Amino acid sequence: EGEALSRKLLSLKGAESKTVAIIGGGLSGLACAKYLVDAGHKPIVLEARDCLGGKVSAWKDKDGDWIETGLHIFFGAYPNMMNLFSELDIEDRLQWKRHQMIFAMQELPGEFTTFDFLEGIPAPFNFGLSILLNQKMLTLPEKLQTAPALLPMLVEGQKFIDLQDELSVFNFMEKYGMPDRINTEVFIAMAKALDFIDPEKLSMTVVLTAMNRFLNETDGLQMAFIDGNQTQRLCEPLKQYIEARGGKVLCDKPIASIETNADGSVSSFLLRDGEHIVADEYVSSVPCDIIKRILPRAWSTDPFFRQIDELEGIPVINIHLWFDRKLLNVNHLCFSRSPLLSVYADMSTCCKEYEDQDKSMLELVFAPCSPIAGGSVNWMGKSDEEIIQATMKEMERLFPTEIGPQLPDGGAKLVKHAVVKVPRSVYAAIPGRNKFRPSQETPIKNFTLAGDWTSQKFLGSMEGAVLAGKLAAEVVACKAAGEPTKGLKKIDPSILKKKDEFVPK
Ligand code: FAD
Structure with a gap:
């Protein structure tokens, strides 16, 4: 299914080439730009930070260790993402793991159980x-x-x-x-x-x-790790692909506002340094919490944009723990099933770039980490030390023969840690939110939305981000070629009912 849309975008080449300014250099903005160059257009991606990737971004700390925004897993059931890897010719960067799921046993500390998917079935x-x-x-x-x-x-x-x-x-x-x-x-x-x-x-x-x-899908649940940090291993090839075909990808370009014409259409993106970026078409791929803040006043009473008020990002914390020795050697993702932790993986075993035969580096997702997410404590307000202390308590239960003061030599020593707080990550998929996820096409004639939170059949995920970017490229390319688009998604009556109450913001 990923291929069909890719083919359609290629087939739209030949129409008048448009310049397209895109806010955000996460996976969605980069995917949008990639498919726009395929369709013969000239995108310019404007990323606020000094590195690409957004929620998959990574950077080096003072010791030269990579710090990742999140532990990321790719699934066989990610058709658009798999298609993208093949189009970039980097499929060999996916390290596929055994087709199984590993769960920690709640009543039996230190023990695991697996769900195994048999080959050929x-x-x-x-x-x-x-x-x-x-x-x-x-x-x-x-x-x-x-x-x-x-x-x-x-x-x-x-x-x-x-x-x-x-x-x-x-x-x-x-x-x-x-x-x-x-x-x-x-x-x-x-x-x-x-x-x-x-x-x-x-x-x-x-x-x-x-x-x-x-x-x-037979291989739907099969999981892969990318073989290193995503900023270099996935975003960089995307940037090279885009730039080799006439597009541009720029970092350190934060957008301050979206400027509009008298008819409500976009006249330019105004950067924080005062520069105006003028293009034929404009796309935003920023998260829902950010687009709410930068919406032009002229659009702020439009129910299409006001439905975004119903969506908000969920907080999450990504933790890195470096130990003085190798822990239990599991070459896979593990579901910790402990109160404060979600999944974790020993990256020194699972990921080529972080490989270490002698010492473990674990990445762990700390969730739920606030009352909005169902937790009882607001961990986002706690210090790194408090978060690490709570994590290590849970680690003692997960690794009873390797971590903890009860062990003869005091157990494995934590030599270093890093805590990455993401106050607003993917949109909170609480009940009743799907109907408020807007289409990529908007009522503004030269403005299109992308981002994992916009309407597409995958959740807030890497696959969702790529698909949304591709769908946004499809809107722009269809308009340029004079082809029909899929049209605007219907706005829920609960929003339309409030129409007269909306005041300009
Ligand atoms: P983002 O990545 O948020 O990109 C938006 C970009 O816009 C950012 O780069 C931001 O800096 C930029 N921006 C913001 N404001 C401005 C501005 N004013 N001007 C210019 N640029 C701006 N997904 C999976 O599929 N599998 C996983 O295992 C998985 N694990 C995850 C673990 C964690 C801890 C987290 C946080 C996320 C995880 N995800 C996972 C979700 C996945 O990372 C996201 O769904 C996806 O990366 C979102 O991409 P995006 O491009 O839509 O948004």
Whole structure:
């Protein structure tokens, strides 16, 4: 499905070439620019920071160690991302792991259980079999009790999935009489990994969307790590591809405002240094929390833009821990299933660039990390030391034979740590949000939206960011070629009802 859209964009080449200014050098802005050059246009990407990548960005600390904004996993069920790697000819940078999922056992510190996907068995049978074969997490009656709740998804597909957006994972379980242990054993881990929040806060559509992809694609759940930091290993090839075909990718170019003409169309992007960037078309790929802040006053009463008020980013923390020795050698992502942590991986084993035979470097996602995400403590307001102390307590439970003061030599020593707080990461997929995600096409004739939070069938994810960027490129390229676009997404009646109350901001 990624290929078809790529082909369409290539086929639109030949129309009058447009200059397109794009705010944001994350995956969505870069993907948008990549597909615009494919369609024969001249994008200029304007990134505020000194490095590319946004939520996948990485930078070196004073010791020369890479610090990443987030631990990132690529799935087989990421068609647009896989397609992009192949178009950039960098597929060999994906380090595919064994087709399995690894969960820490909650009652048995230090022990893990796996769901294994057997080779040669097609979807959805490989998924079903992996669940049936795992004897440690759920009993057979519990597994059987879950099946009727998931049956409508298999029969009705996306339509059923979309309708569940008004329900939280909790509400859905109650409605379908699912056993509580499904939540404690599986859904908490899934919710924290997919959206950094707890299941009582998360929309059921998110869980079902992920499950549906995994059930429909034989390699859907297979995971890969990129072989190094994404700023250099993925964003740089994107920049080179764009620039080799006449586009530009510039860092240290923060946009201060979007300037408009009398008819409401964009006249320029005003940079913080006072420079005006003038183009034929304009795209924003910044997160929902930022676009709300830079929307021109002239658009601030338009329901299309006011629906974005209903979306906001969720906080999350990415932690790096360097140890004086090698811990248990697991070459995969692990679901920690501990209260403060979500997934983690030993990057010294999983990722080529960070490879170290003697010492472990773990990356861990700390979630939920605030009351908005379902946690009881606002960890975003805590110091790095407090966060590391709480993390190490959970590490002692996850690695009881390797970490902790009870061990004869005091256990593995933490030699260094880094804490990256992301106050607003992906949009919070709480119930009822999908209907407010706007189309890439907007009511403004020369302005298009991108970003993982805009309307597309994937969640706030790398795949969602690439697809949204590609869809934004499609809007611009179709308009340039005089081809019909998909049109504006319908605005929810709850927003239209408030239309007269909106005051210019
Ligand atoms: P962003 O990456 O936020 O890009 C927006 C860009 O706009 C940024 O570079 C920003 O600096 C720039 N910008 C902002 N304001 C301005 C301005 N005024 N002027 C110019 N530029 C501006 N996804 C997965 O698929 N798998 C995972 O395992 C995964 N794990 C994650 C773990 C963590 C800890 C985090 C934080 C995210 C994770 N994600 C994961 C989500 C994924 O990173 C995002 O969905 C994706 O990278 C978003 O891309 P984007 O381009 O839409 O937005």
